[in-house]
Amino acid sequence: MVSKEISDSVRSWKFLIMVAIVLLTCLGALYASLSDFGEAIKGGTADDDFFFLKLFTHSNGSLPSYIVFISFLGPLLGISMGFDCVNSEQNKGTLSRVLAQPIYRDYVINTKFTAALMVLSSLFLALGFLVLGFGLIFLGIPPTADEFLRILVFSVISIVYVAFWLNLSILFSVKFRQTATSALAGISVWLFFTIFYNIIVNLIAKGLAPARFVNENQVVKFQGFIQNLMRFNPGQLFNDATTTLLRPSIRSLGPLTTEQTIGAIPSPLPLDQSLMLVWPQVTVLIGGTILFFAIAYTMFIRREIRSR
Amino acid sequence: MENAVIQLKNVSKKYGDFMAVNQLNLSIQQGEIFGLLGPNGAGKSTTILMLMGLTEPCDGSVEVCGINSTTHPIEVKRKVGYLPEDVGFYDDWSGLDNLIYTARLNGLEPKEAKARAAELMERVGLADQKDKKTGKYSKGMRQRLGLADVLIKNPDVIILDEPTTGIDPKGVQELLNLIVELRDEHQMTVLFSSHNLHQVQQVCDRVGIFVDGKLLAEGNIEELSKQLFTHGKYLIELGIDASFKNIPDAQVLENMLTSLEGIQSIKKEDEYFEIECLADISSGIAKAVMDADYKLRYLNKKEYGLDAIYNRYFEGGVSHA
Known part of the structure; x- marks a missing residue:
């Protein structure tokens, strides 16, 4: 069944279109970062030893960088793969036929998820390595082991992030009978988080902003509060996680006071430390993914399957 | 059982x-x-x-x-x-592939599945269409x-x-x-x-x-x-002309009819009878009318098939039950 689902999704038009868009934007991003790469590596910051990571994060200003593209298009890819997976089968009348066969009902939804995840994983790993390979050709130096691992972990986190959206859209596809409804629901959630959520948080921040002369503890508290608000947004979590991984010099995601930074040597963090830093973010993403899948699963198992 | x-x-x-x-x-x-x-x-x-x-x-x-x-x-x-x-x-698969998929879901090996699918396509008369997409x-x-x-x-x-x-x-x-x-x-x-x-x-x-x-x-x-028809299988409608008789209510005829075999019930309204019976006894009824010296206006037989059953229950709903 998994192989059928994979071939189904790979052959479908919407997937081809999405892949084409992602590929093109990635190439664009790669071009943007390479075009003035010489400039980028001249500066004297702590990140400078990590040429390859710069490929993913740097941009010449005309086009966004690779990670920005992924954080923007990843959800769309996930939604497009999941939004019609259950209800289109139902509308075609194939669901009741498949369920009349001696298979467990959860096979259906499990395969939907596994197949989509496998396709996505191979896509993202391939993209990551593609960028890496181009980097090799253009830069002429091989990446260090640390860089390579970071890129690998980054790819895995991207997959988790897209899987999160995939599951959300699978949930909608179980919930709504019309494919259009579930697609719109998925896209509207995505739009809400990419555009409106930031606006709302900004409004709250403005309203609650402390006066200029309060003590610094209060300012730190306020900053922390706003940041926590932002972290309800899965996109924000993803950005936090990936930028930390790809910019080893980032040492904290919250506000730091001057006292805390005094004495710190501005050197890059080792990979395990970076991972520790983003672990909460990754956990939340995985947790959300599992939560949505669980909801979709129970809804599907308890559903009565009518023909059409 | x-x-x-x-x-x-x-x-x-x-x-x-x-x-x-x-x-x-x-x-x-x-x-x-x-x-x-x-x-x-x-x-x-x-x-x-x-x-x-x-x-x-x-x-x-x-x-x-x-x-x-x-x-x-x-x-x-x-x-x-x-x-x-x-x-x-699955519309973009051929009929044969759809069958093979079902067979595989039922745990058949790929080879066996293919053979069985082809055999069944022939059985249901789709052998020459088996590679056509089911969407068509x-x-x-x-x-x-x-x-x-x-x-x-x-x-x-x-x-x-x-x-x-x-x-x-x-x-x-x-x-x-x-x-x-x-x-x-x-x-x-x-x-x-x-x-x-x-x-x-x-x-x-x-x-x-x-x-x-x-x-x-x-x-x-x-x-x-x-x-369903405790009242019998046939309904015979009988109309007679009793106007020239001394006893216009045709009581005699009703008595005669009741004695006929297979009659279940008789409804009488002046010169009109509704007779429910188990077998087709219209000829017997006609003879009875003649014997009693009435003029036969019409004799109409209705048979209760499944049609009647169907109508009776589906149109009338449960109220008849």
């Missing part, structure tokens, strides 16, 4: 306040073609879904081949082939493919939910013949739901009439008419 293949006991299913199936008892024997006859929304499909374990009954027990469908649906699905109403296929199949072809799809697991029981809707008469005929042939070859048990009376009459050994979630009557056609 001893070896009932399908056994429903006191099964009820409620959707909110709506009673879809109400205290249903039904048993179907091995090798029988059972017709579930009822208007739309009578609970036929719901009953079938419960048989397949695709929905849970609120009350009562459902057993197929001695296995409880509610708790062990997988075992039931291994033995039962189910053709849903308006079956769907006509309705009749889809139903035949659906039947092949059901047969691929070599079932003991097949359940067909309104298999004949939307097919032209010739297609219906072929499909029905196929069903009967299959039963004769493999001694399969067939449960066949329909709202089309004539098709049911044609192929089914026994029929259950289903209205508003209740099984009103079951049995073969003869038993049904006996069960």
Whole structure:
């Protein structure tokens, strides 16, 4: 069944279109970062030893960088793969036929998820390595082991992030009978988080902003509060996680006071430390993914399957 | 009964306040073609879904081949082939591929699956269309493919939910013949739901009439008419001319008619009689009229077939029961 689902999704038009868009934007991003790469590596910051990571994060200003593209298009890819997976089968009348066969009902939804995840994983790993390979050709130096691992972990986190959206859209596809409804629901959630959520948080921040002369503890508290608000947004979590991984010099995601930074040597963090830093973010993403899948699963198992 | 293949006991299913199936008892024997006859929304499909374990009954027990469908649906699905109403296929696959997929879901090896699928395509008369995409199949072809799809697991029981809707008469005929042939070859048990009376009459050994979630009557056609028409099978309308007689209310004739054999009841209104009887005794009635010296105006015989049964229950609803 998994192989059928994979071939189904790979052959479908919407997937081809999405892949084409992602590929093109990635190439664009790669071009943007390479075009003035010489400039980028001249500066004297702590990140400078990590040429390859710069490929993913740097941009010449005309086009966004690779990670920005992924954080923007990843959800769309996930939604497009999941939004019609259950209800289109139902509308075609194939669901009741498949369920009349001696298979467990959860096979259906499990395969939907596994197949989509496998396709996505191979896509993202391939993209990551593609960028890496181009980097090799253009830069002429091989990446260090640390860089390579970071890129690998980054790819895995991207997959988790897209899987999160995939599951959300699978949930909608179980919930709504019309494919259009579930697609719109998925896209509207995505739009809400990419555009409106930031606006709302900004409004709250403005309203609650402390006066200029309060003590610094209060300012730190306020900053922390706003940041926590932002972290309800899965996109924000993803950005936090990936930028930390790809910019080893980032040492904290919250506000730091001057006292805390005094004495710190501005050197890059080792990979395990970076991972520790983003672990909460990754956990939340995985947790959300599992939560949505669980909801979709129970809804599907308890559903009565009518023909059409 | 001893070896009932399908056994429903006191099964009820409620959707909110709506009673879809109400205290249903039904048993179907091995090798029988059972017709579930009822208007739309009578609970036929719901009953079938419960048989397949695709929905849970609120009350009562459902057993197929001695296995409880509610708790062990997988075992039931291994033995039962189910053709849903308006079956769907993966449109961009060929008919053969669709069958192979089902076969694989039933645990057949790829080679075996392919051979069996090809064989069944031939059986249902789609051999020359097997590589065509199912999206381009006509309705009749889809139903035949659906039947092949059901047969691929070599079932003991097949359940067909309104298999004949939307097919032209010739297609219906072929499909029905196929069903009967299959039963004769493999001694399969067939449960066949329909709202089309004539098709049911044609192929089914026994029929259950289903209205508003209740099984009103079951049995073969003869038993049904006996069960449903306690008043007799024929209704004869008789009109006479009694105006020239001294006793215009024709009491004499009524007495004479009552003595005839097979008469069940007589309703009289001046010169008009409604006589219900078990056999066709119109000639006897005519003779009685002559013997009593009345003029016969008209004699009209109405036969109660399944048609009448159908109309009686489906148009009148439960009030007649």
